[in-house]
Amino acid sequence: MYDWLIVGAGFAGSVLAERIASQLNERVLVVDRRDHIGGNAYDMHDQAGVLMHRYGPHIFHTNSQQIFDYLSRFTEWRPYEHRVLAEVDGLRVPIPINLDTVNRLYGLDLTSEQLEGWFAERAEAVDEVKTSEDVVVSKVGRELYEKFFRGYTRKQWGMDPSELDRSVTARVPTRTNRDDRYFTDEFQFMPKGGYTKLFEKMLDHPNIEVMLQTDYQDVRTKIPHRRLIYTGQIDEYFNFRFGRLPYRSLKFEHVTLNTRRFQEVGTVNFPMTQDYTRISEYKHMTGQDHPQTTVTYEYPSAEGDPYYPIPKAENEQLYKQYERLAGETPDVWFVGRLATYRYYNMDQVVGQALATFRRMAAARESRPEDAGAPA
Template sequence: MFDFLVVGCGFAGITASRILAEKGHKVLIADKRNHIGGNIYDYYNEDGILIHKYGPHIFHTNKEEVWKFLSRFTIWREYQHKVLSYVNGILVPMPINLNTINMLYNTNYDSISINDFFNTVKVNVEEFNNSKDVIVSQVGEELYKLFFEGYTKKQWDMYPYELGKEVTSRVPTRHNRDPRYFTDKYQGMPKHGYTKMVENILEHKNIKVMLNTEYKEIKEEVKYSKIIFTGCIDEFFEEKYGKLPYRSLNFIEETFDKEYYQPVGVVNYPNDYDYTRITEYKYLTGQKNDKTTIMKEISSATGEPYYPIPKPENKKLYSLYKKEAEDAKDVYFLGRLGTYSYMNMDAVVLQALELCENL
């Protein structure tokens, strides 16, 4: 009946489905959740504020082919993301830039003299063995403790010296006053929300969608030729080598009877409180409303799998599943969960586009 069974209705699944459908293939998408869009799903809460159910998703990319593909299905709202970090009782720009240093140390460096500051504080590391080595080699011990140590511990339940060096292969520090979190060529938010964009991507005669549907429930009931699997790769192989570990998130949503709660879309809390950051969605969406909704994020060891944990033993375990995947006939794995790798949204879309071209 179907040429492809696509498991998962997130960015990887919908991108692959649309391209295959346009090439004439009949596609069935199955997702265990009760909504389309995976983790980019957004909706209006009871106060009429558009929020992202699974935390903030700000789109940015340098890949023109990714931007062009998605631009077929949405108008973009121009938005360049800004983040502040709460350290030493004040809010300072993140990534660390010229203003960050001057505010923290009550100094008056310019874009040239700031080089002297970083050259003075950075640690000479002969061999990079972990993430801490990478960070202190660029910003020194004090800034490492202020911005990175506590945040990493909350996010991963591990300190940077317990994580591989590739996790922070490059610490973005700026010698100017550029306050933008991303510097990609293409940046924006879907004007009418991610869910509307997903609806447009799925609007094709060759695409059918089944929600509230576990892959195992239908794999013997539906006729199909090939599978594109975007769920956890270890689950596909029934965890035969053991379970791959992930970090999850708990979200606390609060609405206030005021126009704004904080000065920017996201504020990081690397040292204070249990949560890692607070997002205020009206900055991201550009909505006008007398009320405002914020979302606090608390990292967790249990719950929905969001972040593959970057440790050598986990990579080794994944390699066993990757070998199984390479040997599997007519089965293709995509996305964060399918390839056990931390990828931004644009990388997921690109991976799906490239897979379809290869197919």
Template sequence: MVLLKRRKKDINMKYDYLVVGSGLYGAIFAHEANKRGKKVLVIDKRPNIAGNIYTEEVEGINVHKYGAHIFHTNNKEVWQYITQFAEFNRFTNSPVANYKGELYSLPFNMYTFNKMWGVVTPEEAAAKIEEQRQEIKGEPKNLEEQAISLVGRDIYEKLIKGYTEKQWGRPCNELPSFIIKRLPVRLTFDNNYFNALYQGIPMGGYTKMVENMLEGIEVRLNTDYLENKEELDSLADKVVYTGPIDAYFNYKLGTLEYRSVRFETEVLDKPNFQGNAAVNYTDA
């Protein structure tokens, strides 16, 4: 959510733009404004730039502190733009699901269906899914019914139910159906999660990429905009706010439910822990 606030121009104002938040949107906006000759101040309440795509080096590994981010797009113009700030590797997201020690390929594809049911051809897989989805009559009323109508009961129970309930903190039959409407289901052996022509992760990490975007721009860290709003507003003609929208309005309508996870980090003295970059543990 991005909020642009215009203020009446004051001759004492030092900046054209105050950008609140140094994540991807804030950094790109600041870069483009600066390129056009605008005076920009970027602030962030965290002790680091890059927002939720911040990466830090641990034991020679660029760790995504706030969860893994894989850049992907079908837009050639977007790809050419972002690669001016960093060289990208050729990482392809091919997750694995672990259900009580049973391993399945994600997104759901012929490898998944073969492991689940022993089917070999796309026709057999489609017939099995069609057979199982018949239990849902009419328009799906919740996430559980939506998932079953897409991939059947077996896959729902083993690969969707427990994982989803852990992530959202509530039963699947209490979650809206639209959350899972775009679930990828493929009758091929393609386990590339994204249908994107361009994808990868910046070599050197996202933080370095954002540093390159903010080159030549004043940045102040450990600066809480909402705690110092009046003072900071007075510095610029326009404010671009990229923080939580409920906080901006002082939670007048309550707190928004943000989908979130808790991170627990361990450093293991072994060269390869699980054989794949992303493994979803799907049992409850």
């Protein structure tokens, strides 16, 4: 009999497994369909010996001291500030759009103050910002929207930005200074030994067992457990009772090249050309010294593993039906991206898992018999 069965060995499941095992001294079994731990953050050395990310680049960044300190128990860090270029009009310019982006693209010599006015002159009045298109054209106008956002978004999501919730493009800021970092968080690092090593240390506890290549449906009635933490797709847990929640997927093409460096920065976006959305080169991120380099081409897809919940109002309404059902399901906690139908950064998933554990521990302390009540 296990105290907890945890479905999924990504950040949500692994953090909760570690907390329950080390802080509550309870037995945990973690199961995962894949042949490895770490979820989408899994990294590995390929045949050439280059450390790469099987599911595309994962860049750690956070403003939370608490989350950074927690993860620091399981890894040392390598400072890394991610930079991205977008190939537009035959040039490679910084994205998010900043002062250098505009000056290089248009052959100008604007100051930050002048750029504010330049944006204002081109911005379109929008009565209410509802869609991803509204977000961009109301800030920088239609021409930059067409160059940087529309094509990329249509490839990434398979639909026009005018059909998507504003949250999609709101994630990418517009700057009037020369800051070319993709993120501005206080803590920007990569795990020194890689993400997989971090997960190995996190799950290395005598109260934790891990079973890989194991489907929850195959073991749910065979392995005795008191409580369940589910980090998979919430609609799948309920046998798609109300229909399937739609996701966007990705296809990855990993290529090893006989050169030390392939591109100027970690990631180059292609909003106007190519079938792929971006190329990422891992040695920028890992700092690895190797005579070869490995890059990944990303092709968005309607089929495949669920990566991105599609942010539309009707999808949120469908999720709410499953959320209500989850609230009525005793002794099951739904945690993580797929279980809550949200796009989270890695640090946000860790934060959600830590907050969930605090609620679990508080419930156990106050009413041990109710410790497994859903969040």
